[in-house]
Amino acid sequence: MEVYLKFGRRRPPLQRLIRSGGKKKPKRRGLGLxxxxxxxxxxxxxxxxxxxxxxxxxxxxxLANSDKNSVLLDAQGKEIAVFSDGQRNRKSVALSEISPWLVQATLATEDRQFYDHFGFDLKGMARAAFVNLKGMGKLQGASTLTQQLARNLYLSHERTWSRKLREAMYTTQLEMKYSKDDILRMYLNEIYYGHGAYGIEAASQLYFGKPAKELTLAESALLAGVPKGPTYYSPFNHMKNAKDRQKTVLSVMVETGAITQREADKAYAELLTFRTREERAMTSQAPYFRDYVRSVVVGELGIDESLLEHGGLRIYSTLDMTAQQAAETAVASELAGSPELEGALVSIDPRTGEIKALVGGRNYTESQYNHAFATTRQPGSSFKPIMYLSALASGKLTSASKFSSEPTLFHYDDNRKTYSPRNFGDKYLGDIDMRQAIAASDNIYAVNTILTIGAEQVIELGRKMGITSPLQAVPSLALGTSPVSPFEMATSFAVISNQGRSVKPFAVQKITDSEGHVLYEASAPKAEKIVEPAAAYVLTRLMESVFETGGTGNRVSAEIKRPVAGKTGTTSTDAWLVGFTPELSTAVWVGYDKGKTLGTAESRKAAPIFAKFTEKALEKVPPKIFPMPDDVVSVYIDAATGKLATPDCPSKKLEVFVRGTEPAEFCSEHGGGEEPAKPLPVQKKEESRSWWSDLKRWWME
Missing domain, CATH: 1.20.5 (Single alpha-helices involved in coiled-coils or other helix-helix interfaces)
Known part of the structure; x- marks a missing residue:
C-alpha cells in the first residue's frame, strides 16, 4: 500500500473506499444540478x-403624439383644427360611425388575426422571419394593428432595438388596457391617409366628401389600400396605382370570405367620384383663421411656438362654425369658374368684438396668403361711410345737405392743386342729398363732403374706428384711394353698427394647458365711445338705402330677409361690399393677386358673397331692426329743397337727423311757406324692401 503512495500513484478503488469511510463523493456537475x-x-x-x-x-x-398637439376649438367648444408641424386634418369618430366595409377591408389587408392575437402575431412573425432569412434581408414585416397604433401614437419610425422594445411594451399595454374594438377605433382614427388627412373620417371627407359611415365597398377598398403608401397609392396622385391597390384589397377580402368574387368585380368596376381641388380646399376647417390664431397666440400672447405645437394646449376661440361654413360656401360658390380670382371675408360681432368668421382666400392648399389682412387693396367707395360719419358727427352736414352732382374741377391746398373726379359711367344726378349720394355712390358729392369737413378730420375718425393703415390727406381719400385691409373695414363698420362704440376685435377667448390650468383668458369687452349714437344711427339709416331701389346693392336685396346697411366699393382691381346687421359687421373683398383688371362679372361678385353669407349665417337668428337712440328725430322734408315739407309739396320723404340739425325752415316753393296747422299724413310709397320696410316706417312714425 505504501508503494502506491511513494511513487505518487493513485490508490486502488478499494483503498480509496476504506480511507473515505465507505462513502462515495457526489459528482460536481450532474444532470440534476x-x-x-x-x-x-x-x-x-x-x-x-x-x-x-x-x-x-x-x-x-x-401622452400620444397626436394628443400632444394643441387644438383649436370654436365658440361652442368643439374641436375644429390641430396645431402641428404638418397642420393635420383630423376628426375622430366612434366605430359605429365607420362603414363596416372599411372595417372589413382594413382587417383583411392589415391584420387578419386581429381579434385572435394578444397584440403580436407569432405565426406572422415566424413567417416573416423565415422569408427575411431566406432572402437575406428585411423583406417582410409582421406588425399587427396594435403594434402600428403603438408606433403611431407614441414613437418615431426609427429602426432601433430600443424603439422596438418600447413598441412591444406599449403594444402590450394597449392590449391590456383597451378592448379590441377600442384599439380598432383608435387605429382607424389615427392612421394617415395622405394629403394631411389623419383618420378615416378626415380621409372620407377629403376624398369623397362624405362621412365615413356612408363609404361604399368600392370606396372602402380604395381607402383601405392608401395607408400602405399614402403618396404612391393616392388617387389624386396616381390613379392607376390606387386602382391596382384597390384590386388587391378586394382580392384579399374574397380570400377571407368577407365578400364574394362577384361583389369584388362589381366594386372594382364601379366609377368613383372624387372631390375637386376646390372642394378639397374646404375640407380643412377654417385654415386661415387657424393661422391667424397662431400668430395671435405666439406673437401677441407670448406663448412659445413649441408649446403651442406639442404642449397639448386647448385654445378656445370666438369662431362660429355656422357663420364660418356660410362664409366658406359663399366665397367658394362665387369664385368658382373664375381661375386665379381671389376673395376674402371677415365678420365681427360689433357688440362684443368677437371674430365670427374669417376666409383669407379661395384655396388654402394652393396659397396660404391671408387676404383678410392684406393692406394693399384700395377700398374704393366702401370707405365713404367713414367720411360721412365724420360729417354727421361734426354737425357740418346732415342727411338733407345738398351738392350738385356734375363734372367738377376741385381746387385744394390753397388753390395750388386741382382734382377732377368722375362718376362711374359718367352718370350725374344734379342736386342730390346725402342719402342719394350714398345709394348711388356719387363721387362728386363725396369730394365736396371731404373738402367741407377736412381730410384730417376723416383720418382722425378712421384711426379711432380701427383703420391702422396709412391714410393720405388728399381729396381722393373720399373715394377710397388709400389701401386698407378687409379686417380694418369690418372693424370700422362695426362701430357704426354698435351705435358709435368701438370694441376691439379678438379671436381667442381662453387658453388652457394639458391639465386644464388657465394660461390666458380674455377680459370682458370694453366699449369705447367714438361718436354719438345718434350720428351712427342716422348714417345707418342712410346706408340702408344702398340695398333699396336705386342703390348699388339693390340687385342682391331680395336675398337678404332682414334689415341691413352697407356700402359697395369698386376700383379697376378691387370689388368690395362692407355692411352690417345688428349682429354682424362683415367685409367682403374680391380681386386678383397680380393686380389684374376686374371684368364686369368679377366686379359684381362681392355683393352676392355678402348677401349669401349674411342670410345663411343668421338663418336661425330672428331679424332685428337697428335700435333708434335718443337725440334722433325724424321729419318730413321736401325732396327737392331739403326743407321741411308742407301739405303742398308734391314729393315728400321721411328723413332722420341728429337732434338739433334737422331743417327749421319750411319749403316755400310749393306753398305759402307757413308751418302747417296739423301733422302731415304718412305718404305711402312702394319700396324694394317688403315687410321690414313697413316695420321701419311704423317705427319711425
Missing amino acids: WLKWLGALGLIGLCAAGALLLYLFQADLP
Missing part, C-alpha cells in the same frame, strides 16, 4: 414577467 438551475431561472423569469406585466398594467401610457 442543471435541472435545478433551469427551474430556478424559469421561476425567476416567470416572476419577472409577472412583475413586468403587473407594472405595465398599472403604469400609464405616455
Whole structure:
C-alpha cells in the first residue's frame, strides 16, 4: 500500500473506499444540478414577467403624439383644427360611425388575426422571419394593428432595438388596457391617409366628401389600400396605382370570405367620384383663421411656438362654425369658374368684438396668403361711410345737405392743386342729398363732403374706428384711394353698427394647458365711445338705402330677409361690399393677386358673397331692426329743397337727423311757406324692401 503512495500513484478503488469511510463523493456537475438551475431561472423569469406585466398594467401610457398637439376649438367648444408641424386634418369618430366595409377591408389587408392575437402575431412573425432569412434581408414585416397604433401614437419610425422594445411594451399595454374594438377605433382614427388627412373620417371627407359611415365597398377598398403608401397609392396622385391597390384589397377580402368574387368585380368596376381641388380646399376647417390664431397666440400672447405645437394646449376661440361654413360656401360658390380670382371675408360681432368668421382666400392648399389682412387693396367707395360719419358727427352736414352732382374741377391746398373726379359711367344726378349720394355712390358729392369737413378730420375718425393703415390727406381719400385691409373695414363698420362704440376685435377667448390650468383668458369687452349714437344711427339709416331701389346693392336685396346697411366699393382691381346687421359687421373683398383688371362679372361678385353669407349665417337668428337712440328725430322734408315739407309739396320723404340739425325752415316753393296747422299724413310709397320696410316706417312714425 505504501508503494502506491511513494511513487505518487493513485490508490486502488478499494483503498480509496476504506480511507473515505465507505462513502462515495457526489459528482460536481450532474444532470440534476442543471435541472435545478433551469427551474430556478424559469421561476425567476416567470416572476419577472409577472412583475413586468403587473407594472405595465398599472403604469400609464405616455401622452400620444397626436394628443400632444394643441387644438383649436370654436365658440361652442368643439374641436375644429390641430396645431402641428404638418397642420393635420383630423376628426375622430366612434366605430359605429365607420362603414363596416372599411372595417372589413382594413382587417383583411392589415391584420387578419386581429381579434385572435394578444397584440403580436407569432405565426406572422415566424413567417416573416423565415422569408427575411431566406432572402437575406428585411423583406417582410409582421406588425399587427396594435403594434402600428403603438408606433403611431407614441414613437418615431426609427429602426432601433430600443424603439422596438418600447413598441412591444406599449403594444402590450394597449392590449391590456383597451378592448379590441377600442384599439380598432383608435387605429382607424389615427392612421394617415395622405394629403394631411389623419383618420378615416378626415380621409372620407377629403376624398369623397362624405362621412365615413356612408363609404361604399368600392370606396372602402380604395381607402383601405392608401395607408400602405399614402403618396404612391393616392388617387389624386396616381390613379392607376390606387386602382391596382384597390384590386388587391378586394382580392384579399374574397380570400377571407368577407365578400364574394362577384361583389369584388362589381366594386372594382364601379366609377368613383372624387372631390375637386376646390372642394378639397374646404375640407380643412377654417385654415386661415387657424393661422391667424397662431400668430395671435405666439406673437401677441407670448406663448412659445413649441408649446403651442406639442404642449397639448386647448385654445378656445370666438369662431362660429355656422357663420364660418356660410362664409366658406359663399366665397367658394362665387369664385368658382373664375381661375386665379381671389376673395376674402371677415365678420365681427360689433357688440362684443368677437371674430365670427374669417376666409383669407379661395384655396388654402394652393396659397396660404391671408387676404383678410392684406393692406394693399384700395377700398374704393366702401370707405365713404367713414367720411360721412365724420360729417354727421361734426354737425357740418346732415342727411338733407345738398351738392350738385356734375363734372367738377376741385381746387385744394390753397388753390395750388386741382382734382377732377368722375362718376362711374359718367352718370350725374344734379342736386342730390346725402342719402342719394350714398345709394348711388356719387363721387362728386363725396369730394365736396371731404373738402367741407377736412381730410384730417376723416383720418382722425378712421384711426379711432380701427383703420391702422396709412391714410393720405388728399381729396381722393373720399373715394377710397388709400389701401386698407378687409379686417380694418369690418372693424370700422362695426362701430357704426354698435351705435358709435368701438370694441376691439379678438379671436381667442381662453387658453388652457394639458391639465386644464388657465394660461390666458380674455377680459370682458370694453366699449369705447367714438361718436354719438345718434350720428351712427342716422348714417345707418342712410346706408340702408344702398340695398333699396336705386342703390348699388339693390340687385342682391331680395336675398337678404332682414334689415341691413352697407356700402359697395369698386376700383379697376378691387370689388368690395362692407355692411352690417345688428349682429354682424362683415367685409367682403374680391380681386386678383397680380393686380389684374376686374371684368364686369368679377366686379359684381362681392355683393352676392355678402348677401349669401349674411342670410345663411343668421338663418336661425330672428331679424332685428337697428335700435333708434335718443337725440334722433325724424321729419318730413321736401325732396327737392331739403326743407321741411308742407301739405303742398308734391314729393315728400321721411328723413332722420341728429337732434338739433334737422331743417327749421319750411319749403316755400310749393306753398305759402307757413308751418302747417296739423301733422302731415304718412305718404305711402312702394319700396324694394317688403315687410321690414313697413316695420321701419311704423317705427319711425
